[in-house]
Amino acid sequence: MRVAILSDVHANLEALKATVQDIEKQNVEKIHFLGDAVGYGADPNACLKLINNICDIKLLGNHDYVALGLQNPLYFNQMARESILWTQQTLKRKSIEIMSDFEMEETFLDYHLVHATPENPQDWNYLLTVDDAQINFKSFPQDFCFIGHSHIPVIFCLKPDGGVVVINETRHEAIPGCRYIINVGSVGQPRDGNKDACYLIANTDDNSFEFRRVSYDLEKAQKKMEKANLPKFLISRLASGQ
Amino acid sequence: MPEIIIKFNDKVIERVVTEKKRISVGRTKDNDIVLENRGVSRKHAQIEFNNDAAVVIDNESLNGTFVNNRRVSEELLRDNDSITIGKYCLEYHQNINSPDTVNQLDGTMVLKTKQQKKLMENDKIDRRIVSRVGGSVIVGLDNTDISQYRLDREVTTLGKAKFVHIRARGFMLSGIQAKIVKDGDVYSVVNLGRKGKIKVNGEFIDRAQLKNGDILQIGKSTFRFIEER
Numbered sequence: 070m071r072v073a074i075l076s077d078v079h080a081n082l083e084a085l086k087a088t089v090q091d092i093e094k095q096n097v098e099k100i101h102f103l104g105d106a107v108g109y110g111a112d113p114n115a116c117l118k119l120i121n122n123i124c125d126i127k128l129l130g131n132h133d134y135v136a137l138g139l140q141n142p143l144y145f146n147q148m149a150r151e152s153i154l155w156t157q158q159t160l161k162r163k164s165i166e167i168m169s170d171f172e173m174e175e176t177f178l179d180y181h182l183v184h185a186t187p188e189n190p191q192d193w194n195y196l197l198t199v200d201d202a203q204i205n206f207k208s209f210p211q212d213f214c215f216i217g218h219s220h221i222p223v224i225f226c227l228k229p230d231g232g233v234v235v236i237n238e239t240r241h242e243a244i245p246g247c248r249y250i251i252n253v254g255s256v257g258q259p260r261d262g263n264k265d266a267c268y269l270i271a272n273t274d275d276n277s278f279e280f281r282r283v284s285y286d287l288e289k290a291q292k293k294m295e296k297a298n299l300p301k302f303l304i305s306r307l308a309s310g311q
Numbered sequence: 312m313p314e315i316i317i318k319f320n321d322k323v324i325e326r327v328v329t330e331k332k333r334i335s336v337g338r339t340k341d342n343d344i345v346l347e348n349r350g351v352s353r354k355h356a357q358i359e360f361n362n363d364a365a366v367v368i369d370n371e372s373l374n375g376t377f378v379n380n381r382r383v384s385e386e387l388l389r390d391n392d393s394i395t396i397g398k399y400c401l402e403y404h405q406n407i408n409s410p411d412t413v414n415q416l417d418g419t420m421v422l423k424t425k426q427q428k429k430l431m432e433n434d435k436i437d438r439r440i441v442s443r444v445g446g447s448v449i450v451g452l453d454n455t456d457i458s459q460y461r462l463d464r465e466v467t468t469l470g471k472a473k474f475v476h477i478r479a480r481g482f483m484l485s486g487i488q489a490k491i492v493k494d495g496d497v498y499s500v501v502n503l504g505r506k507g508k509i510k511v512n513g514e515f516i517d518r519a520q521l522k523n524g525d526i527l528q529i530g531k532s533t534f535r536f537i538e539e540r
Contacts, residue, residue, distance in 0.1 A: 137503060139466050139490060169485040169504040173474040191474060 071096055072177075074253045075268040076103035076184070076217025077130065078120065080110030080156065081257030081307075082293075084266040085119060087285035088256050095270055095281075101177065103217040103253060104130030104184030106168070107156050108149065109303050110257055111293035117164045129171040130184040130218065131193040136160060137168055148300040155299060178273055181209040185218045187250075195219050199233045202250050206233070213243070213276075214250045215269070221261045222254030222269070222280050243276035251278060258303075264310035313360055316402040317344070319430050321522050328407060333359045336396060337370075350374045350397030358388070363405060367394055398434075433524070437537045446539050447498060449491070452526075453533040454480045462498060467491040469529050470504060481530015484508055488529055491521070498536065500527060 073092045078085050092100060102124040107113035113136070120127060135142045135153050142150045173190045174183040185193045186201075187208040196205055196216060202225035205214070224236040227248040243249060254267030261267070265282040272278075287307055294304045315334075317325040327344070334343040337355040346355070352372035359366050365388040369376035377395040378386045388394070390405040440448060444461045451457040460467070460477055468475040472486030479488060485504020492499050498521040502509045510528040511519045521527070523538035 137487065137490075138492070138501070139468060139487070141465060165503055166485065166505060169470070169487045172472060172486060 070098045070273045072180075072271045072273065073097045073100045073268060074103065074182070074215050074271055075100065075124075075256050076253050077105045077220055077255035077257060078102075078110075078116050079105055079132065079255070079257035080107045080113040080116050081266075081285075081290050082110070082112035082115045082119075083286045083290040084257045084283075085116055087283045088266045088268055089119065089123060091281060091283045092268070097270065099125045099177075101126040101175075101182055101215075102128060103182060103215060104128040104171070105132045105217065106130070106171075107136050107153075107160070107164075108132030109152050109299070110290065111297045111299060113156050113159055114161050114164045116257075117167045121167045126175045126177060126182055127171045128175065128182060128184050129168065129173055132156075133168050133171060134191075134193075137165060148303055151300050152303060155297065159297075176211065179211045179213055180271070180273075181211045181214040183214065183216055185216065187214050187216075193218070196225075196250065196252070197221075199225065199235060202227070202233045205250060206248060212248045213271075215271075216250060216252050217255065219252060219260070220255035220258055221252060222267050223252045224278070225250040240279040241277065243278070249278075254280060258307065259310045260306075262310050264308055312407060313365055314404040314407040315344070315358075316404065318400040318402065319398060320434060320524050321400075322430060322524065324430065329360070331360070333357055336401070344401075346397060346399050348397040348399065351399070355396055356394075358394075358403075364388075365403060365405070367403075372396075437523070441537055441539045447493075448537050449477060449527070450535045450537060451477075451532070452535055454531045455534065462491060462493060465493055467493075471530075477534075479529040479532035481508065481532065484530040496538075498538070 075088060100123050102120050106117050106120050132153060134140050136156050142153050181187055183190050186196045186205050188205045196202060197219055206227045224241055226234050226236050229246040253269040256266045256268055259267050263282060265284045268281055270279045270281060291304045291307060312328045312330060314328045316323055335357045336342055336344045337353050338351045339353045354370050355372045356367055356369050356376045367388055368385045375382045379393055388403045392403045394401040440459060444459055447462045449460045449462060456478055468487050468490050469477045469479050470486050470488035471479060471484045475487055483505060488504040489509055490501050490503060492501060500519055500521055502517045507515055508530055509516055512526050521536045525536045527534045527536060
């Protein structure tokens with residue numbers, strides 16, 4: 070079975086629509102979403118509606134959690150805080166209801182799905198290094214864990230000898246005996262130097278994974294953000310993918 | 312005729328109307344309204360009526376008489392004013408047209424009904440719980456895994472999801488059906504999930520400020536809110 074896994078849409082409807090169009094050509098049976106539907110971008114309601122309609126598993130991200138008023142945005146940086154306060158004012162009642170059914174973590178076959186880290190999902194920590202991965206491999210029993218949150222696509226592989234290595238491949242076939250933590254990147258605000266939307270296709274038959282990049286109407290997304298008076302840096306960073 | 316609604320912990324325990332020109336309120340049995348509570352003086356206060364006007368007069372009581380939370384010695388009452396004596400609240404209504412539904416105050420009214428006794432007992436139990444837990448709490452009554460949950464967070468989540476603070480049960484309940492938001496000493500419950508799943512004291516709500524003793528229903532699960540006072 071081919072499964073699309075996406076994360077960190079961040080209210081970027083143009084990126085999400087382009088991603089969905091690409092997914093439609095990929096012969097996938099299921100789509101899973103790893104959280105952060107809202108925050109930063111200008112289309113939180115439309116993104117939530119689309120995610121709710123097309124995704125099977127839907128998880129909460131830290132921006133969604135704060136948007137629901139479940140956590141104080143004080144720990145956000147100023148721009149994230151500004152945009153989440155705008156989001157809170159913009160969200161429709163139906164959108165809140167949609168998010169109220171998102172999960173914190175889920176399992177699907179041999180996959181563990183979570184937004185931030187499997188160790189403490191609600192602490193919203195970042196899993197960025199080999200050492201972070203080493204600790205987190207102890208927190209889930211499955212062979213594969215898929216995460217988002219950092220907006221940087223990466224594969225961490227736990228080898229049978231206990232060592233963790235980073236695999237920088239756009240397509241990878243799992244090595245028998247190894248376990249994996251895979252960050253699927255971000256649809257709506259990539260930060261790996263590539264401005265194109267990023268998501269992952271996982272194949273449960275041969276345990277292969279493929280990162281896909283999708284270009285989208287970036288200027289349209291930026292214009293909407295300008296119109297909504299969202300912070301300038303959040304608008305300009307879309308073009309640099311940083 | 313003027314009406315006095317007597318409340319204990321926000322719960323109505325008696326509604327009375329009177330044609331008397333003056334009624335006395337105090338702890339001893341020779342008062343018109345007897346309030347059996349240590350915070351009430353023997354001859355605590357009196358309320359005088361003259362046509363449509365009413366005045367409450369404090370009889371130099373030890374713990375005072377309050378109108379709308381302000382201590383008074385003598386105060387002209389306005390419609391819906393709230394007189395606090397000890398733990399009781401006497402709500403004044405200038406005129407009611409259907410006195411048939413309430414008690415006529417034609418003799419001494421000793422407020423020691425079964426309902427009031429139960430309220431007093433519950434109050435004692437609540438105080439013990441709050442003192443043991445150390446703050447305002449949600450007590451699980453029915454279809455819940457919790458017995459008591461201290462509301463010490465800014466936000467407490469309730470619903471059927473595994474990750475919420477207080478799990479609730481029920482058909483078509485949302486993962487995070489509700490949140491209880493703490494703002495200083497004020498607690499409010501807010502519906503986040505599907506509509507028609509939350510009741511406070513039997514009424515469907517989308518948002519409500521919680522008061523001591525409120526019964527909160529989320530789906531099939533029932534809780535009681537006890538406020539630290």
